[in-house]
Amino acid sequence: HELDDMLLGSLAYRMSGAEFREVIEYIQPSAWPSRLQWALTCVIEMGDTCEMLRHVLDVLAAFGEGLLAQLLKALLTDPLLATTAKLLAQAEPRTLLRQRLPKAEGSAASRALWLVYHREAWRGGG
DSSP states (O other), X not given: OHHHHHHHHHHTTSOOXXXXXXXXXXXXXXXXXXXXXXHHHXXXXXXXXXXXXXHHXXXXXXXXXXXXXXXXXXXXXXXXXHHHHHHHTSHHHHHHHXXXXXXXXXXXXXXXXXXXXXXXXXXXXX
């Protein structure tokens, strides 16, 4: 949706943390895969990285563990990996992401997600 992209792009650098949260709460679960890059860019560039990342993770968690796990996996794979690497290079966002990963004792997909997380965190300096 071109108009949505234009609106989100114009808002990206003019929002407080509370306003950012209000905007991302408006994003429907089905739209998150296409909005994740925008949200991550805002997280990195808008100021308090941990606060912004916490807003994103809290909103995603409200949609259920399935969507959160799916989007955490997207964070740790191409094409979002370059953006996520900037987060993983910082201790606090890295810890916050680690806390939100699904339990490794679960499915093979959950264990694989942990392996990807640790590989990328190591590459990012963590």
